[in-house]
Amino acid sequence: MSGERRALIIANGEYDNPGLSALRSPAADAEALAEVLADRTISEFDVQVVRDETAHVIAGRVEDLFADSAPDDVLLVHFSCHGLKSESGELFFAARNTRPERLASTAVPADFVQRCMRMSRSRSIVLLLDCCYGGAFSQGVAVRATGEANVLDAFPAGGFGGRGRAVITASNSIEYAFEGDHLADDHVRPSVFTSALVDGLRTGDADRDEDGWVALGELYDYLFDSVRERNPNQTPSRDIEMQGELYLARSRRRRIKPSPVPADLRAASEDQNMFTRLGAVTELQRRLASDNLSVAIGAHEVLTTMAQTDIRHVAEAADLARRDARVRAESEVVRFGEVVRGSRPVARIRLEGPPIARACRFASSHSWLRVTEDGDGAEIVLDQAEFGAFEARVTVTGPTGEVVVRVEGQVVQEPEPVPEPRPVHTPAPTPEPSRNPDPPVLPKPEPARPKLDPFAVAAGLLAFTAAVYLVVIAFALSSSVEDFFEDGGWTVLPLVLFAIGAGIAMFSPKTRRMAGPGTLCGLTLLSAIPSGPVLLVLADGCLVAAAVCALVSVRRDRSFRLGLGKPRGALAGAAIASALLGALGLVMEAVEITGYSSSRADEGAIYVMVSIILLVGTMLGVLLRPAAFGIAFLGGVAGGGIVMVCMLFYAMPSSSSVTGAGWGIALSMVLALAVVTGFAARKENG
Known part of the structure; x- marks a missing residue:
């Protein structure tokens, strides 16, 4: 088709009449739809947007669009506004100057x-009506006309003489009767329809038959299913009078049909x-790397059959050749880092491998993460408004497999600008004729120092207090070095070191937000x-108080929120396995102690308690989000496990029947x- 493709988007969300409720969706709808329709890789429409204008301006733009057209032109008009029905049952589109009691002269019929x-x-011609036919009036305004606004009745079938017209509405019939000061039927917000329209065109999901084009009929089917899924009370309707298909957009979802391998190659396989x-x-592996995707798919199908049915030696070779074409991303994780609220950062997912491995579709797990296919990968745009850590997934699906790319980061508040100090004006000396005066020297502004949270300071001081108390107690009870080791004073040294380290982390600017707590x-x-x-009770109390203060400090930091997620990666599995084996060693030691002397059942119970808390703490650590807090x-x-194992070893009975094998396993696994x-922390920071 050689004609022009022109689109007119009419979005009215603000109204002068106080009786008409404002709509938040039309402005955003107009921007999103204009962007996707004007995209040269998708629709190639020449787009005009009319936003919050009066009725006569809108009417003039509509008439200009339809009057200045040729037979081969494709025209698209989109209304996003209130739809109003007069007492005689006529349908009107509300404009900025619309008066409910004067619809004929102030609205668009x-x-x-x-x-x-x-x-x-x-x-x-395609007319898209995303209008709210109920809820147009604020509470307290009575509307005498009742009944239903049957939208398609205003554009009756056959009314265009079969000349190629299509009308698609967000909802055909929505009652908007008012009784007294309340709405008889809840109105439908107009954003559901247009957001589904934009998503279907941008992602290509509206291309149901995957032929590379989005036809008008396919678009309606996609809109119907999407809108009904999001809002079961809203049912899109259509009235299409066209001969043949009208294609509105291109799609990247083109289905690749496999090309049969040559007969001699099939016989050889x-x-x-x-x-x-x-x-x-x-030979099949060579064809798998072809730029001709149909040839590559045909080779992949034969290799898959051989990998599943042939003898082991041949099957392994076929599977190895097939792996070269599997879908794989350059990175399994996309980290945005700290994102200032209101910004729209952009990142890329790059795919690797031969052309068949890069012929993929992308699907986001959340609506605030927009994914646009771009060459050998995709561009992802973050549109996240909530504070705190976020995590999403992008599923990459191709003819040869699927891979999931994790997206994570943290939304923070924009830092307040540091005001520059005012220059100090001093009387300038009278310049001498032979010398030029030096320019005045302005004082340099001192860099703003980050403020210390009082709870973070309290947590650090309490940790130091516990460490100092432990050192004093350990050496006060020992008169010599021999007594220090024989009386068990050495068992508190690991706790002293860990408490000092945690206290320092609460004061360091880089670690006091997540790693320290x-x-x-x-x-x-x-x-x-x-x-x-019993002397350790005071030290333990200081540590508990320090932990409470640290959690309060985390709670006061609004730039992120603690949460739980799924265990990720092999390091999480290794941590859980280490904790399981360590707990098993402690349970073995508990059984050994109880068997040695029934009077030591209380000590055995402590071993069991430590093993349970070790397991629970490890599981909590691999689940906590943000990841930096969980790793810390x-x-x-x-560290606490090392302290407890050392203390329990000192309390172990001295009988020769107790081998201490369980203690050795526990200490090895905690280490x-x-x-x-440490590996997890290095990977997170790397």
Whole structure:
């Protein structure tokens, strides 16, 4: 078709009459739809937007569009506004100056739009009505006319003489009767329809038959299903009078039909000789890398059959060749980092492999993450308004497999600008004729120092207090170095070191927001278990108080919120496995102690309690989000586990029947947990 493609988008959300309720959706609808229709890779429409204008301006634009058209032109008109019905049952589109009691002179009649469409020379006209036919009036305004606004009645079938007209409405019949000061039927917000329209065109999901084009009939079917899924009370309607298909947009969802492999290659892949079949695998692998996607798909199908049905040696070779064409992304995680609220950062997902591995579709798990296919990958745009950490997924699906790319980051408040100091004006000395005066030197503004949260300071001081108290107690009870080791004073040294480290983390600007509180909470979870002398109760109390203050500090920080997510990666599995084996060692030691002496059942119970809390703390660490807080918490759990295992070892009976094998397993596994945590932290920061 050689004609022009022109679109007119009419969006009215603001009204001068106080009786007409304002709509928030039309402005956003107009911007989104104009963007996708004007995209040269999708629709190639010449788009005009009329926003919050008076009735006569809108009517003039509508008449100009239809009057200045040729037979081959494709015209599209989109209304997003209130729809009003007069007492005689006529339908009107509300404009900015519309008065409910003077619809004929202040609103746009649907009959006028129909006449303009009928007089147009164009044989391809699409009218999209995303109008709210109820809720147009604020409470307290009585409307005498009742009944239903049957939208398609204003554009009756056959009213265009079969000249190629289509009308699609967000909802055909919505009652808007008012009784007294309330609405008899809840109105439908107009954004559901247009958002589904934009998504279907932008993503190509409206291309139901995957032929590379979005036809008008396919678009309506997609709109019907999408709108009904989002709002079961809203049912789109249509009236289409067209000969043949009208294609509104291109689509990247074109289905690739496999091309059959040559007969000799097919025969070689089924030959009785194993080496002949291995030779066929090599040739099929070469065809798999072809730029001709149909050829590549045909080769992939034969390799898949061989990998599933042939003998082991040939099947492994076929599977290895097939893996080269699997769908894979350059990175499994896209990290936006800290994003200022209101900004729209952009990132890319790049695909690797031969052309068949890059012929993929992209689907986002959340509506605020927009994905647009772009060459050998996709562009993702974050439109996130809520504060705190976020996590989403982009599913990449192709003919040879599927992969999921994780998207994460954190939305923060824009920092307030530091005011520049006013320059100090001093009387300038009278310049001498032979010398030029030096320019005045302005004082340099001092960089703004980040403010310390009082609860973070309190947490750090309490951790230091616990460490100092432990050192004093440990050496006060020992008169010599030998007594220090024989009386168990050494068992508190790991706790002293970990408490000092956690306290320092609460004061460091880089770690006091997440890493410091996470480490302190994880350490306190295990080390505060009553398992040692009564003198340690005060130290444990200080640690508990420090952990509480740290959590309060985290709660006061509005730039992120703690939450739980799914365990991620092999490091999470290694951490859980280490905790399981460590808990098993502690349970073995509990059984050994109880069997050695029934009077030590209380000590055995402490071993069991420590093992349970070790498991719970590890699971909590791999589930906590943001990931930096969870990793720090896991490190604190590992540190607390080392402290508790050392203290329990000192309390172990001295009988030769107790081998201490369980204790050795527990200590080894807790140390392994600490190593896994270190790798996780390095990966997160890398």
